[in-house]
Amino acid sequence: AQSVTQLDSHVSVSEGTPVLLRCNYSSSYSPSLFWYVQHPNKGLQLLLKYTSAATLVKGINGFEAEFKKSETSFHLTKPSAHMSDAAEYFCVVSEGGRRALTFGSGTRLQVQP
Amino acid sequence: EAGVTQFPSHSVIEKGQTVTLRCDPISGHDNLYWYRRVMGKEIKFLLHFVKESKQDESGMPNNRFLAERTGGTYSTLKVQPAELEDSGVYFCASSQFTSGIYNEQFFGPGTRLTVL
Numbered sequence: 001a002q003s004v005t006q007l008d009s010h011v012s013v014s015e016g017t018p019v020l021l022r023c024n025y026s027s028s029y030s031p032s033l034f035w036y037v038q039h040p041n042k043g044l045q046l047l048l049k050y051t052s053a054a055t056l057v058k059g060i061n062g063f064e065a066e067f068k069k070s071e072t073s074f075h076l077t078k079p080s081a082h083m084s085d086a087a088e089y090f091c092v093v094s095e096g097g098r099r100a101l102t103f104g105s106g107t108r109l110q111v112q113p
Numbered sequence: 114e115a116g117v118t119q120f121p122s123h124s125v126i127e128k129g130q131t132v133t134l135r136c137d138p139i140s141g142h143d144n145l146y147w148y149r150r151v152m153g154k155e156i157k158f159l160l161h162f163v164k165e166s167k168q169d170e171s172g173m174p175n176n177r178f179l180a181e182r183t184g185g186t187y188s189t190l191k192v193q194p195a196e197l198e199d200s201g202v203y204f205c206a207s208s209q210f211t212s213g214i215y216n217e218q219f220f221g222p223g224t225r226l227t228v229l
Contacts, residue, residue, distance in 0.1 A: 044220035049217065
């Protein structure tokens with residue numbers, strides 16, 4: 001069975017400083033991994049996805065994530081936070097032919113001026 | 114191109130009443146999914162349609178929930194009768210169908226359901 005653990009429920013950073021949102025996954029098969037973001041009153045938007053190609057995945061708005069099989073991690077990073085990055089971020093896994101997504105509990109990112 | 118739309122955006126009902134949520138997927142997307150986020154919990158999968166057929170309904174909590182996708186276009190999710198624990202945000206998503214390739218799921222803004 002697949003599962004996702006987001007290690008921090010809340011992260012607060014200052015504008016212009018790096019962002020690190022941590023995610024560990026568990027999967028019996030080669031997983032597909034995703035990060036989604038939800039801004040207030042908006043739908044979930046895909047930031048980036050890993051589907052067994054390059055282990056370092058670049059997404060939108062300067063975000064990237066690295067798939068580390070040995071650590072079963074898929075942490076999300078950004079070199080410099082912007083105020084508009086304040087949102088809730090979800091790490092998501094899908095495995096095999098099953099198309100249902102399994103979500104982590106979410107990390108709320110706060111960006112201080 | 115229009116995204117996934119959901120109606121209503123909010124619904125407040127009394128326990129025991131019936132509510133129907135609607136989802137319009139992106140045009141041409143054969144796959145349609147329903148998810149739910151109960152307060153303080155993870156977003157959980159409910160079910161998956163391929164066109165008008167239920168491909169996977171393993172996440173449906175009980176028989177008070179009925180999902181349909183008439184003609185393989187829009188979908189409805191009916192809760193009858195609603196219970197307090199059904200409160201939460203119901204998300205719909207859609208994706209294209211390409212054999213052997215996983216496609217991004219596009220999410221709607223959700224319907225916030227409150228059962229009093």
